[in-house]
Amino acid sequence: MQPFDLKTPKTLDEAIAELPQERSRTAPQVIAGGQDILTVMKDDIAAPSALVEIGGLDLGGIETAADGSLQMGALVTIQEIADDGRIAERFPALADAAKSIASPQIRSHATIGGNLNQKPRCPYYRHSAVSCFKKGGNVCLAEFGFNKYAAILGGGPSYFSHPSDMATALMLYGAVVTAQGPRGVREIALSNYYLLPDMALDRESVLESDEIITKITVPAPRAGLRSTYMKFKERASYDFALGAVAVSLMLDGNTIQEASVVLGGVAPTPWPSPEAAQALIGKEMGPNAWNEAGEAAMAEAVPLEHNGYKVHLMKGVLYRALEQLA
Numbered sequence: 001m002q003p004f005d006l007k008t009p010k011t012l013d014e015a016i017a018e019l020p021q022e023r024s025r026t027a028p029q030v031i032a033g034g035q036d037i038l039t040v041m042k043d044d045i046a047a048p049s050a051l052v053e054i055g056g057l058d059l060g061g062i063e064t065a066a067d068g069s070l071q072m073g074a075l076v077t078i079q080e081i082a083d084d085g086r087i088a089e090r091f092p093a094l095a096d097a098a099k100s101i102a103s104p105q106i107r108s109h110a111t112i113g114g115n116l117n118q119k120p121r122c123p124y125y126r127h128s129a130v131s132c133f134k135k136g137g138n139v140c141l142a143e144f145g146f147n148k149y150a151a152i153l154g155g156g157p158s159y160f161s162h163p164s165d166m167a168t169a170l171m172l173y174g175a176v177v178t179a180q181g182p183r184g185v186r187e188i189a190l191s192n193y194y195l196l197p198d199m200a201l202d203r204e205s206v207l208e209s210d211e212i213i214t215k216i217t218v219p220a221p222r223a224g225l226r227s228t229y230m231k232f233k234e235r236a237s238y239d240f241a242l243g244a245v246a247v248s249l250m251l252d253g254n255t256i257q258e259a260s261v262v263l264g265g266v267a268p269t270p271w272p273s274p275e276a277a278q279a280l281i282g283k284e285m286g287p288n289a290w291n292e293a294g295e296a297a298m299a300e301a302v303p304l305e306h307n308g309y310k311v312h313l314m315k316g317v318l319y320r321a322l323e324q325l326a
């Protein structure tokens with residue numbers, strides 16, 4: 001790891017003033033819980049000249065607003081989300097996603113703002129001796145190499161899969177990110193937040209290098225909405241998703257009136273599947289509808305040499321999630 005300055009601003013404005021207008025390998029970056037940025041630096045993916053430590057800013061707290069929306073400060077930890085009874089009751093997919101992440105020790109440091117902005121886990125990208133599209137190189141080694149963990153949807157020219165469980169669950173609920181920078185405050189729907197590799201290779205989101213996420217807002221769920229998050233990991237202990245689904249349904253008796261499906265771990269961004277939702281709407285809850293949803297969700301999948309298993313896995317994970325909502 002290269003030497004760096006540690007900036008400890010006392011206010012949000014001071015923190016923003018320390019951030020660069022242009023992103024680069026050596027440009028200053030935000031550090032929150034440090035669970036990802038420090039490994040990124042150790043892996044020599046970035047060598048920021050300074051880290052801007054935002055842990056001392058007033059960006060914590062989980063609140064229910066007057067309109068029933070959930071408001072989470074960017075520094076809220078994943079463990080706080082996992083422990084919050086209000087979230088478990090109203091946004092079960094969010095609580096389940098939080099509980100599925102890492103270990104209690106890591107969750108107690110990892111913040112929601114950092115989780116949404118963590119870097120991909122592709123082993124080639126994370127290897128200090130390897131250059132790839134995302135590090136300014138001219139190849140994606142995962143495309144024809146070890147691609148067990150790579151994307152089967154939305155990949156190319158780079159094939160990493162998105163790592164954040166929280167992003168998948170938050171997208172299901174229509175969450176909005178509030179970001180502040182020198183040009184002011186802006187609200188970004190999470191559905192518009194992430195960028196595919198064919199849109200940008202040096203970044204994964206629309207967040208500018210001089211912006212800080214201050215809070216995440218999740219609209220109040222409608223009465224009767226059922227939702228869940230289901231994740232398949234390679235290891236029984238902590239691990240990133242090989243495949244995950246966040247699903248919500250509105251039922252009229254046993255008939256599916258409305259459905260929403262977001263897939264995780266299979267694309268470079270959380271991957272909404274309107275196809276799976278359409279396959280469910282108007283159907284009776286039961287194995288036929290659940291199987292059809294899986295087929296629809298995977299209809300456009302293009303597996304690489306070693307990740308065809310994800311197609312079968314995702315059909316199974318979606319089936320089980322829907323079964324859980326019955």
Ligand SMILES: Cc1cc2nc3c(=O)[nH]c(=O)nc-3n(C[C@H](O)[C@H](O)[C@H](O)COP(=O)(O)OP(=O)(O)OC[C@H]3O[C@@H](n4cnc5c(N)ncnc54)[C@H](O)[C@@H]3O)c2cc1C
Pocket residue numbers: 029030031032033034035036037038054074075078100101102103106109110111112113114115116117118119163164165166211212213214238239240241
């Ligand atoms: C062993 C291990 C297992 C893990 N397993 C999982 C898993 O299963 N699922 C999962 O989703 N995650 C997993 N993670 C990832 C972990 O959840 C994230 O690394 C963590 O949430 C990042 O939060 P942080 O506060 O530590 O971010 P940091 O490491 O401090 O920052 C991460 C990135 O976000 C940026 N950033 C942080 N806060 C802000 C902000 N407010 N505004 C703008 N930019 C910001 C930083 O500049 C940096 O680029 C795992 C991590 C480890 C180490």
